[in-house]
Amino acid sequence: MAPSKVLTGARVVLPTGIADGGRVIVDGTRIADRAPADAETLDVTGHWLVPGFVDIHNHGGGGASFSGSAEDALTAVHAHRRHGTTTVVASTVTDDMGVLAKQAGLLSELAEQGEIAGIHFEGPFISPCRKGAHSEALLRHPDPAEVRKLIDAARGHAKMVTLATELPGGIDSVRLLAEHGVIAAIGHTDATYEQTREAIDAGATVATHLFNAMPTLGHRTPGPIAALLEDERITVELINDGVHLHRAALELAFHHAGAARVAFITDAMDAAGSGDGRYMLGPLEVEVADGVARLVEGGSIAGSTLTLDRAFRRAVTVDRLPVEDVVRALSANPARLLGMDDRVGSLEPGKDADLVLLDEDFALKGVMRRGEWVVDPQLG
Numbered sequence: 216m217a218p219s220k221v222l223t224g225a226r227v228v229l230p231t232g233i234a235d236g237g238r239v240i241v242d243g244t245r246i247a248d249r250a251p252a253d254a255e256t257l258d259v260t261g262h263w264l265v266p267g268f269v270d271i272h273n274h275g276g277g278g279a280s281f282s283g284s285a286e287d288a289l290t291a292v293h294a295h296r297r298h299g300t301t302t303v304v305a306s307t308v309t310d311d312m313g314v315l316a317k318q319a320g321l322l323s324e325l326a327e328q329g330e331i332a333g334i335h336f337e338g339p340f341i342s343p344c345r346k347g348a349h350s351e352a353l354l355r356h357p358d359p360a361e362v363r364k365l366i367d368a369a370r371g372h373a374k375m376v377t378l379a380t381e382l383p384g385g386i387d388s389v390r391l392l393a394e395h396g397v398i399a400a401i402g403h404t405d406a407t408y409e410q411t412r413e414a415i416d417a418g419a420t421v422a423t424h425l426f427n428a429m430p431t432l433g434h435r436t437p438g439p440i441a442a443l444l445e446d447e448r449i450t451v452e453l454i455n456d457g458v459h460l461h462r463a464a465l466e467l468a469f470h471h472a473g474a475a476r477v478a479f480i481t482d483a484m485d486a487a488g489s490g491d492g493r494y495m496l497g498p499l500e501v502e503v504a505d506g507v508a509r510l511v512e513g514g515s516i517a518g519s520t521l522t523l524d525r526a527f528r529r530a531v532t533v534d535r536l537p538v539e540d541v542v543r544a545l546s547a548n549p550a551r552l553l554g555m556d557d558r559v560g561s562l563e564p565g566k567d568a569d570l571v572l573l574d575e576d577f578a579l580k581g582v583m584r585r586g587e588w589v590v591d592p593q594l595g
């Protein structure tokens with residue numbers, strides 16, 4: 216087992232606020248409240264220590280995707296881990312039901328090994344009007360029996376299903392998901408304000424990338440955006456990459472929902488942590504230029520190339536959000552949604568020693584997962 220460590224001198228972001236000159240004690244894989252006698256001390260004065268990031272919507276990275284082989288999925292896990300995401304949910308994209316069930320089996324093994332936190336099915340139960348980068352020919356109505364097949368294929372590791380709840384079977388599918396402890400996420404939807412409220416009453420708790428792939432906010436037709444923002448039961452996903460959302464839209468949502476109801480996500484595809492070029496998103500071809508991913512056919516935005524360390528830095532330096540609020544949106548809130556807040560999402564004794572070291576300009580300078588450095592601290 217790795218020797219115990221005491222990190223001293225940092226500005227530590229705790230659930231109770233920021234502790235200047237604070238310390239974090241790591242004993243084995245966990246955070247401890249008391250340092251063993253043989254602990255190594257590392258002075259990280261001038262740096263921030265924040266909890267490891269939790270990404271609930273992520274399709275890939277490092278040139279590989281969660282729709283590929285187990286090796287591909289691990290490549291994506293490690294690429295995002297190097298950028299501070301110590302807990303990741305693997306997202307699939309619309310595909311043939313048989314293909315998705317098989318992929319769920321493969322990903323559930325990685326969940327059993329502790330490499331991913333579970334599976335998010337984005338599609339095929341989404342609206343053809345708001346399909347984004349999903350294959351139209353493979354879309355289908357959210358028949359609860361079909362939804363059930365995917366949950367079963369995930370062997371207890373299905374964490375979230377994104378669906379257009381206004382489609383036939385949508386509300387019954389939301390109820391089914393809620394009964395099975397799987398998050399019903401409203402997204403890729405053409406629902407009205409009233410239809411969205413009905414889905415929330417049925418048990419939906421997440422808005423899949425709010426604003427993207429849904430009707431815009433109109434003053435007579437407020438649509439899903441108003442219904443999702445105003446309801447205390449909903450956590451809204453936001454993609455903070457400067458491409459998917461205008462800064463003002465992001466800030467409006469953040470301030471309206473409040474810091475307790477936002478989860479920053481990447482919605483990343485293979486090019487995250489990799490580079491420009493040609494990639495696949497499920498069955499569709501994507502061209503990435505200047506870090507923006509678009510479908511070759513039609514030009515829809517096709518996921519992001521974001522990593523959560525960049526989302527953090529942007530939130531603090533461009534959006535001017537308070538660091539404590541950003542930490543909630545990147546760690547505590549998604550951990551709570553996943554029901555994992557007893558283990559991850561904050562720097563508290565007893566939890567996994569998952570942490571990110573940032574310099575005073577919020578550049579990533581180290582990542583620890585379960586007590587081991589994934590990115591060694593760079594304190595130059």
Ligand SMILES: [Zn+2]
Nearest residue numbers: 272306337482
């Ligand atoms: Zn997605």
